[in-house]
Amino acid sequence: MCGIVCVSGSIDAALILLRGLKQLEYRGYDSAGIAVHEPDGAIRRARAAGKVAALEAAISTPFCGTSGIAHTRWATHGAPTEANAHPHRAGRVCLVHNGIIENFSPLRKELLAEGRSFSSETDTEVVAHLLDRELDLVSDPKVALLNVLSRLEGAFALAAIIEGEPDLVLGARRGAPLVAASGKGAGFLASDIMAITGEATSVIYLEEGDSVLVRPSGIEVYGLDGLPVVRHAVPAPASMAQAEKGNHRHFMQKEIYEQPEVVGRTLAAYLDAASGCIRARDGVDFRAITRLLIVGCGTASYAGQIAEYWFEALSGLPVKVDIASEFRYRNPAFLKGDAALFISQSGETADTLEALRLCKAAGVTTIALVNSPHSAMAREADIVAPTLAGPEIGVASTKAFTCQLAALAALAVLAGHQRGCLDSEAQSGHVANLLAIPSLMGAALKIDQEVDALATELANASIVLYLGRNAFFPLALEGALKLKEISYIHAEGYAAGELKHGPIALIEEDVAVVVIAPHDALFAKTRSSIQEVRARGARVIAITDNAGAAELEGEVSAILKLPDVQGMAAPIVAATAVQLLAYYVAVHKGTDVDQPRNLAKSVTVE
Numbered sequence: 297m298c299g300i301v302c303v304s305g306s307i308d309a310a311l312i313l314l315r316g317l318k319q320l321e322y323r324g325y326d327s328a329g330i331a332v333h334e335p336d337g338a339i340r341r342a343r344a345a346g347k348v349a350a351l352e353a354a355i356s357t358p359f360c361g362t363s364g365i366a367h368t369r370w371a372t373h374g375a376p377t378e379a380n381a382h383p384h385r386a387g388r389v390c391l392v393h394n395g396i397i398e399n400f401s402p403l404r405k406e407l408l409a410e411g412r413s414f415s416s417e418t419d420t421e422v423v424a425h426l427l428d429r430e431l432d433l434v435s436d437p438k439v440a441l442l443n444v445l446s447r448l449e450g451a452f453a454l455a456a457i458i459e460g461e462p463d464l465v466l467g468a469r470r471g472a473p474l475v476a477a478s479g480k481g482a483g484f485l486a487s488d489i490m491a492i493t494g495e496a497t498s499v500i501y502l503e504e505g506d507s508v509l510v511r512p513s514g515i516e517v518y519g520l521d522g523l524p525v526v527r528h529a530v531p532a533p534a535s536m537a538q539a540e541k542g543n544h545r546h547f548m549q550k551e552i553y554e555q556p557e558v559v560g561r562t563l564a565a566y567l568d569a570a571s572g573c574i575r576a577r578d579g580v581d582f583r584a585i586t587r588l589l590i591v592g593c594g595t596a597s598y599a600g601q602i603a604e605y606w607f608e609a610l611s612g613l614p615v616k617v618d619i620a621s622e623f624r625y626r627n628p629a630f631l632k633g634d635a636a637l638f639i640s641q642s643g644e645t646a647d648t649l650e651a652l653r654l655c656k657a658a659g660v661t662t663i664a665l666v667n668s669p670h671s672a673m674a675r676e677a678d679i680v681a682p683t684l685a686g687p688e689i690g691v692a693s694t695k696a697f698t699c700q701l702a703a704l705a706a707l708a709v710l711a712g713h714q715r716g717c718l719d720s721e722a723q724s725g726h727v728a729n730l731l732a733i734p735s736l737m738g739a740a741l742k743i744d745q746e747v748d749a750l751a752t753e754l755a756n757a758s759i760v761l762y763l764g765r766n767a768f769f770p771l772a773l774e775g776a777l778k779l780k781e782i783s784y785i786h787a788e789g790y791a792a793g794e795l796k797h798g799p800i801a802l803i804e805e806d807v808a809v810v811v812i813a814p815h816d817a818l819f820a821k822t823r824s825s826i827q828e829v830r831a832r833g834a835r836v837i838a839i840t841d842n843a844g845a846a847e848l849e850g851e852v853s854a855i856l857k858l859p860d861v862q863g864m865a866a867p868i869v870a871a872t873a874v875q876l877l878a879y880y881v882a883v884h885k886g887t888d889v890d891q892p893r894n895l896a897k898s899v900t901v902e
């Protein structure tokens with residue numbers, strides 16, 4: 297949450313900062329701001345409520361300095377106003393921050409008592425004042441920064457510039473991501489390398505607890521103890537092609553359509569098509585595991601819930617799925633032989649990362665199923681299981697979700713084989729089933745125009761309920777989450793069998809019910825649920841296959857027909873339908889599909 301980008305030593309700092317902010321908007325878009333050292337030695341600042349476009353509109357005279365900092369905000373402390381927008385200024389210091397300073401209240405009181413005054417409601421401004429005060433006491437900016445950091449509690453990343461130090465950008469990473477980079481004679485800091493791709497040629501993925509001094513001449517890194525440390529630079533990614541919308545209207549639409557390709561790429565990392573086997577993963581031995589804990593947030597946790605059905609059915613391995621924010625605070629009891637799998641697109645989600653650390657501290661083997669190879673989770677877990685979705689820009693997760701499912705399905709087969717529940721023939725049967733997913737997804741996407749037409753009407757529903765059974769129950773939860781987060785329609789997912797235990801009371805005429813009803817062993821049960829809601833006046837949309845469509849014809853208001861799909865491939869393919877439905881409803885409602893209100897892509901605060 298919140299995006300930071302900083303540069304030192306570029307011919308046109310503001311151009312790079314504003315361009316970088318646009319790449320970081322996925323992290324928050326409540327307000328944006330920039331501060332640049334001007335040639336006269338002063339720091340000039342511009343801020344605006346709203347997106348980066350509003351900031352650009354607010355800049356009347358172009359900036360002309362070579363160093364500066366910039367920020368796009370997801371509001372935590374204080375409303376999304378210009379006054380609360382970063383950078384915050386105190387004396388000589390301008391500072392940007394991502395995360396939360398948990399002890400900001402006593403610090404603010406302390407500073408107020410010393411006669412300092414505040415112009416925002418943010419926790420960030422406290423840090424700017426602390427640094428300015430420290431610079432009055434010690435002349436060395438590095439020492440001043442380290443002294444300030446020792447006073448702060450919470451999880452954050454920050455960056456600052458100081459009047460009189462025109463080439464210097466200070467930074468620190470304490471629980472939120474930050475990279476340092478260099479290229480074209482300049483130095484950079486950013487929340488995500490994507491902000492400076494094309495400018496940076498080499499990048500240092502800073503470690504937890506690092507502080508950094510960036511100058512055009514080089515990057516100095518200090519560890520938690522304040523001593524210099526060597527962090528190796530790696531080549532920075534050269535292209536941002538995947539971060540462009542191409543011919544699509546929204547990133548979400550592009551990402552939905554990328555799924556056959558990226559799911560195929562992810563599967564290729566796990567499946568050996570020639571031998572019909574799942575590739576063994578270094579360090580993963582499901583024979584040695586007696587229980588698998590799966591932890592994630594939002595969509596990632598729903599991927600985990602789907603995988604629970606698969607692991608238990610294919611391998612007999614007991615699985616417990618938890619939401620990270622609950623898991624980490626409920627003193628979980630561990631069993632001998634527990635392993636914990638953390639699912640995250642970003643690999644930076646604060647609650648999931650802390651849950652991982654909690655498990656590590658308890659001696660539990662940790663596996664990170666992540667899409668960002670340089671993320672904190674990827675670095676800290678014992679074992680990394682990658683998804684290869686590429687950068688996901690739309691706040692609503694789509695391709696990351698199906699890539700997570702593809703990888704989880706492969707791991708479930710591996711577990712089944714390693715634990716002696718699946719012989720080689722059964723294993724290769726599952727591998728063949730999974731290998732068919734990309735082309736089945738491509739075929740499923742052909743319902744696009746039907747979904748578009750259906751969405752016009754669904755956009756008027758007051759409530760939309762999603763129902764499913766077995767692995768389609770968590771998919772119902774995911775469908776409801778997708779719809780509510782981008783269309784703002786109240787949507788809930790339920791296990792179809794649970795409906796009569798309460799939710800059915802919601803049914804009336806302007807309630808729509810989306811039922812995910814493949815023609816599988818539970819079809820007859822799901823069909824009964826359809827009858828129950830229909831009898832009470834709901835408009836029912838069935839997501840089904842050919843056989844299901846033939847039986848449901850005339851019984852539901854609309855059918856979205858997917859190709860016939862068996863086994864674990866079925867919920868992965870059906871995911872495309874719930875994604876398209878949410879997408880088109882949001883388009884018809886005219887909401888901001890890629891950057892829905894109040895949300896951010898990377899949730900690095902609690």
Ligand code: M6R
Nearest residue numbers: 594595596640641642645692693
């Ligand atoms: O980066 P992560 O996968 O850890 O993110 C977890 C959730 O914040 C994320 O899936 C969120 O629920 C999405 N907005 C859902 O579309």
